[in-house]
Amino acid sequence: MNTHFFFALVLPDEIKAYIHNVTEELILRFPFKKVLHPADYHITMAFLGSADDSLKKDVQKRVEAVLAEETSFGLELDEIGAFGRGDSPRILWTGVKQQERLFSMQKKLYSACVEAGFELDKKPFKPHITIARKFDGEDSFSLETARQVANLDDKYFEAVQVALYQTHLGASPSYEKVFTINLQ
Template structure:
C-alpha cells in the first residue's frame, strides 16, 4: 500500500529567519521544557492544511492557488512574540508569532478559498498566523504565561523578513526534517 502523505500550503520562511529562530530556541530552551522541538528546516506559517489529497485534487489546488495568488507580490513580516495553544498550564503547541499583516491575511484567504473550491474540507478556525516551534509541555511546574516574551534579536531589535514564496508541503512523519516541498509559488 502506498504511503498517504498529508499536504498543506504555507509561507516559506527565509533560511536566515529559520536560523535566527533556531538560535533563539537554543538560547532559551531551558526556560521552555517542551517534549518535541520542530526541526529548523520545518519552520513555516500554515495557510491551509489539506490533509490527505488525491492526485487530481492536488493538481487542481496547485493550478487554482497559482492563479489566485499570481498578483500578490513579495511582502514583509516581523516576528512579534511567542505564545501557546492548548491548556494554559500544559500547552500542546509553542509558537512564534508575526505582527498583524493585511497582505498575509489576504494571501491566506485566497489560498483557503481556492482549496475549498477544489473540494477540500478545511479547518474553519480563524487564521492565527504562527510558526510552530515545539509541542507538548513537559515541565515539572505548570507553564507560566508570564514567560511569554517578544522575540527579538540579541541587540533588542525586531526581526523582519521578506516573504517571497508559498509552498505546498508534503509531510513525511518518519523523517526529520519532515516537510518536503511539493510545489513552490514565487510571489512576483
C-alpha cells in the same frame, strides 16, 4: 498512515536560524517533547490533509492562479505564544505582527482550496510558526517568563514564496516542499 499536505508561507533561512536560536534558549527553561527542526518552520495557510494526485494538481493550478499577481511583502516576528492549557501547552509558537497582505493572501488561497474540493478548518486564521510541541516540564509553564526568555528582537523579513508541503511523519525535518509559487 496517510501523507498529509498543506500550503504555507516559506520563511527565509536567516529567520529560521534566528527562531532556532531563540528556541534553543527557551527549551533550556521550558522542555517540550518535540522541538521542530528549523527547516520545518513555516506559516500554515491551509491544511489540506490527504489528497490524490489529480486533486493536488487541481488545487496547485487554482492556488497558482489566485496568487499570480501577488507581490512579495514584509513581515515582522512578534511575541512567543502557546496553544493549549496555560500551565502545560501543547504548542509553542512565535507569531508575526498583523499584516493585512498576509490575511488577504491566505483568504484567496483558502478559497481556492475549498473550490478544489477540500474541507478546511473553519477556525479564524492565526498566523504563527510552531517551534515545539507537548510541554514536558516538571514545573508549570509560564508564557510571561517564556516571552522574557525569548526576548525577540524586531526581525523583519520578506514573504517571497508559498509552497505546498508534504509531511513525512517520524522524519526530521518532517516537511518537504513539493510545489512552490514565487511571489512577484
